[in-house]
Amino acid sequence: MVIDEPRRRLHPLSPLLRSAKALVVIVVALSWQTLRQVGLGWFALMVLVLLLGAIVMSVVSWYNTGYHVVGHELRVYEGLLWRRTRAIPLERLQSVEVVRPLLAQLTGLAELRLEVVGGGKTEAPLAYLSVADAAALRDRLLAIAGRPVAPVDSAAEVAGVAPVRVPGDGPLLLAVPNRDLVISQLLTPQALVLPIGVAFVVLQFGFDPSWSFIGVASTLTAIAGVLLQPVRRILSDWNFRLSRDDTALRLRFGLVETRSQTVPVDRVQGVTATWPLLWRAQGWLRLTLDVAGVAGQDAANGTETDRLLPVGTADVAERVAGSVLPGVLLSALAFQPPPERTRWFHPLARPKLGVALTDKIVATREGLLTRTVMMVPFARIQSVRVVQGPLQRLLGVATVYADTARGRSAALRDRDLAEAWWLAAELAERGRVARLAAPDRGRVVVPAPVLEPESAPLRPQPSA
Structure with a gap:
């Protein structure tokens, strides 16, 4: 029996941390142009006034924000003039993430973020709580949602201290070397253009001494924007x-902002492997997760939230992917390309396209410069569609889409029409059998796949 807790407020230091974040936004919004027009003194005064306003708004928001658990719901209350109450059913809980930005680490605080089924964004971001409160609330929400909590010191894990583990706890599957991470981001187009950008600034300033400080600063800001993605990664x-x-993946990562993420394995809708062009000489690739209800980008800062392996060799990737999709081997997937006549659609990339079926998953391969392989378990297929455009009708081919609860689809592109209908029927049947065979452990209940259009005849797969 779950006992309701009294309504609680966020940590008293929350308004100060929110205001510090607002300070960065204020300075960026005023820009170099404003500094040049009004001068340093007025610029500082404008920043101070706006910052004081942000502090007042943050204090008012903190005073009117509260949360507590009622039965199987987490309820969050906020708003002064327009009161809003959000009730989040915990049985729809997909993942729980504890995030610690730099200022939160310095003050011993953390932010709790929830992902639920069908959510387009993170629900109930509780910012901020103490580390102990955030870890305790995370474990409590997972327990109410029917997710067994690993027997570790959760507060120590969130705080970055090595937690004390007991026998039976999940082993460490992966520790990515920071050296490989840095080299992988140096092998990106953004990093490769850095020397060109720096040379441009030096030459421009050398040949045109009258070039103003604002011009130099603006150019350097543009270069920093180009490098933002690899540095952020x-x-x-x-x-x-x-x-x-036994039931969940536990990820921990981050330098300036540390994250401790718990993802139930039975919420994973698929795994995608990506081989960037510049990584292939090193034999590297990355893996990402498709989790129902979890957006691939964090709207707050644009960082990816679906990582599984940032960078690694094929052997490491195969071991990690096998921990999420047992029995699946990346190297053993036998991809069949589309018919030869589709070379008009893909004159260079046709040999890289392909479809593979195993006894557990459907996999698709595509991409010429950046190659990707998407693997979807049959039990996660929500619906199956056969789509045929005007040009495809001329060549007698069609594309089959296997949709998942994440909103993404595995696209079996430009298959022979008879093969496309055979694949659609096969995916529908294998999905139905897989869902009946798998025990229901709180997964999203989805309807059986439907073929579209229903009146279209099914034909056997043509022989090779």
Whole structure:
């Protein structure tokens, strides 16, 4: 029996941390142009006034924000003039993440983020709680949602201290070397254009001494914007650790902002492997997760939230993917390309396209420069569609889409029409059998796949 707790407020330091974040936004919004027009003194005064306003708003928001658990719901209350109450059913809980930005680490605080079924964004971001409160609330929500909590010191794990584990706890599956992470981000187009950008600034300033400070600063800001993605990846994936217990994946990563994420394995809708062009000489690839209800990008800072392996060799990737999709081997997937006549659609990439079926998953391969392989378990297929465009009708081919609860689809592109209908029927049948064979452990209940259009005849797969 779950006992309701009294309504609680966030940590008293929450308004100060929110205001510090607002300070960065204020300075960026005013821009270099404003500094040049009004001068340093007025610029500082404008920043101070706006910052004081942000502090007042943050204090008012903190005073009117509260949360507590009622039965199988987490309820969050907020708003002064327009009161809003959000009730989040915990049986729809997909994953729980404890995030610690730099200022939160310095003050011993943490932010709790929830992902639920059908959510387009993170629900109930409780910012901020103490580390102990965040870890305790995370474990309590997972327990109410029917997710067994691993027997570890959760508060120590969130705080970055090595937790004390007991026998039976999931082993450490992966620890990505920071050296490999840095090198992988140096092998990106953004990093390769850095020397060109720096040379441009030096030459421009050397040949045109009258070039103003604002011009130099603006150009350097543009260069920093180009480098933002690889730098952000390094900071967000630093000290990446992956472990797994009987029911969930546990990820911990981050340098400036540390994250401790718990993802139930039975919520995973698929795994995608990606081979960037510049990584192939090193034999590296990355793995990402498709989790129902979890967006691939964090709207707050644009960082990826679906990582499984930031960078690794084929052997490491196969071991990690096998921990999520047991019995699946990346190297053993036998892809069949589309018919030869589809070379008009893909003159260069046709040999890289392909479809593979195993006894557990359907896999698709595509991409010429950046190659990707998407693997979807049959039990996660929600619906099956056969789509045929005007040009495809001329060539007698069609594309089959296997949709998942994540909203993404495995696209079996440009298959022979008879093969396409055979694949659609096969995916529908294998999905139905897989769902009947798998025990219901709180997964999303989805309807049986439906073929579209229903009146279209099914034909056997043509022989090779």
